[in-house]
Amino acid sequence: MNQLLDQKTTEKSAPFTAKQGQYLAFIWAYSQINGRAPAESDFQRYFKVTAPSVHQMLKTLDHMGLIQKQPGVARSIQLLITPQQLPILGVEQPVIISETGH
Template sequence: MSQKSGARFTEKQGHYLAFIYTYSHMFGRPPAETDMQRHFGVSPPSVHQMIVTLERNGLIRRQAAAPPEASKSSYPENLPILSWLGIKPSKSL
């Protein structure tokens, strides 16, 4: 556990928490375990164990999976990051 910052998690757990927070903020939903596997370059059991540990320590809460639902906010022209990057989305996206 990190004692210097007063946090209740390890540095590695902090990386996962930061990824979960950032991904959720960017995409409006938490990342799937496969998203974390790709990002951190680790095996499925490694990610699952980390998620279980974070939940057991009270750092995250998991919810039952819900099917994705298309909404107007998912259309490319409504994604503010694209305009911030100077990308003009085409209809083909």
Template sequence: MAFIHAYTKLNRRPPAEADVQRYFGITPLTTHHIVRELERRGFIRRSTGLARSSELLLAPKLLPVLR
């Protein structure tokens, strides 16, 4: 979630799953499962069929600083 916040702040758009995959060095399937789980737990919201639509639902102050 800190990555989504930092990426969005720096790039003025949310990260694609491929951006998350590259940053963490994980597989596309693992990335997709993580994003779906974040959405299921209510931490993010995404628009179906729309790329780069992740919206963080937590206040940024609750997230650790990404270094």
């Protein structure tokens, strides 16, 4: 019984990983800007990952009930969570540390 309660508490506090959150945030941002859902190739370009990686992530998000896709229909991704539940879409930037002369 306690395991079930602990599992539900964990799910509510962290419904998705940071990486999954970035994919969800990308879907929302892309859809807002372009008026349609992103294609898998759009994910590849943005996240600099392979096609199988994108496909697996979208299958995972669909299985988790965070998105919905229509099989065989291009750009059919729909978010099943509200924008308020999404993290801010981040852009990974390298950190440059400048050394000061002695």
